[in-house]
Amino acid sequence: MIDNAVTHIKAHPNDTGLVYCLSREQCSDTAKAFNAAEITNHAIYHAGLSVATRNVNQTAWSSGRVKFLIATSAFGLGINKPDVRFVILLALPPSIFHYAQLIGRAGRDCAPALSYLMFTFGDRFRWYFLWSKEGNRAGYLIKFKNLWHIIHYALNFVACRRVLLLNHFNEQFHSRNCAGVLATLSHGCDNCSERKTDPVMRDVNSIAIKVVEICQYWETKNITCGRSFYQLVSILSGSVKNDRFKVQNIATPNYGLLKSRRWNRDLVGIFLSLLMSKLIIFEENHENSCTRLNTDSYIVLGDQHWRCSSPKFARLFMALPKNVKIPAK
Ligand SMILES: [Zn+2]
Numbered sequence: 001m002i003d004n005a006v007t008h009i010k011a012h013p014n015d016t017g018l019v020y021c022l023s024r025e026q027c028s029d030t031a032k033a034f035n036a037a038e039i040t041n042h043a044i045y046h047a048g049l050s051v052a053t054r055n056v057n058q059t060a061w062s063s064g065r066v067k068f069l070i071a072t073s074a075f076g077l078g079i080n081k082p083d084v085r086f087v088i089l090l091a092l093p094p095s096i097f098h099y100a101q102l103i104g105r106a107g108r109d110c111a112p113a114l115s116y117l118m119f120t121f122g123d124r125f126r127w128y129f130l131w132s133k134e135g136n137r138a139g140y141l142i143k144f145k146n147l148w149h150i151i152h153y154a155l156n157f158v159a160c161r162r163v164l165l166l167n168h169f170n171e172q173f174h175s176r177n178c179a180g181v182l183a184t185l186s187h188g189c190d191n192c193s194e195r196k197t198d199p200v201m202r203d204v205n206s207i208a209i210k211v212v213e214i215c216q217y218w219e220t221k222n223i224t225c226g227r228s229f230y231q232l233v234s235i236l237s238g239s240v241k242n243d244r245f246k247v248q249n250i251a252t253p254n255y256g257l258l259k260s261r262r263w264n265r266d267l268v269g270i271f272l273s274l275l276m277s278k279l280i281i282f283e284e285n286h287e288n289s290c291t292r293l294n295t296d297s298y299i300v301l302g303d304q305h306w307r308c309s310s311p312k313f314a315r316l317f318m319a320l321p322k323n324v325k326i327p328a329k
Helices: 002-011 024-036 051-062 096-103 123-132 137-155 161-168 176-183 190-194 205-220 229-237 246-250 265-277 305-309
Strands: 016-021 042-045 068-072 084-089 114-117 200-203 281-287 295-301 317-320
Touching (some): 002 024, 002 084, 002 114, 024 042, 024 068, 042 051, 084 096, 096 114, 096 137, 096 161, 123 137, 123 281, 161 176, 161 190, 176 190, 205 229, 205 265, 205 295, 229 246, 229 265
Parallel strands (some): 016 084, 042 068, 084 114
Antiparallel strands (some): 200 317, 281 295
């Protein structure tokens, strides 16, 4: 991840920016990595530093003596530096709301600015761990949904990112206007810039019902292993690995439902992230019942799985490439 950030900053040495990390430790490690790459025009800002040091570093950034700050997300509230040209996130924020706040610190002068979200899929476990200590199930579910909304956004290589972002805040925007912004403010989002045709919104509820059937089968058969996110992707894609769960997973109902060149594994992953964000499926963390040595994540039925079969709610839309087909029911 850091290599991409280094590449961007080396290509734009005079740009002012912000690099956001999840923790103080990640700030320190990131600063060391930039130094090793001979990028030294930065300073750190986080709550672990003394007030005096924070003030010195913030002033150095505000005045342009250092070009970018490596900070935790607390930095930036109340700061209105108009010429921030880039915001780089080096970890998954907990929600689209947090994400919008962070990237909104770039380009306040209406000149072009870039935002990058660089994360690992495993970042979610940090949030799970943090929230589980709060002991509030209802609050956890809301945070879980919000987290998977940003994961759905981050994994998505089909939908216009402006559409995803603005729809989240109940604002309407059509992707055809995304690249159109190119002429005036900046270029389109990465998804609109890199594709030749608009995606189409398709009702994927019938596939969601099949995923619910898989989870119900697991529970009926008391199957506790081989139920990770990636294993569910493999079951739907009909591409299980030659591991100890191979026979079990091939025997799962709806195995290979999305086995198609067009429904590649990444697209299946986007679809499942949508189901997570709607609480149709849910990811739990348990002690690994096979090894008993560590925790493992399991896909289970989500609290809202019934919606797929409810005449009132049985609609679930997702942006898909035009040539991707919904399997027959
Ligand atoms: Zn777009």
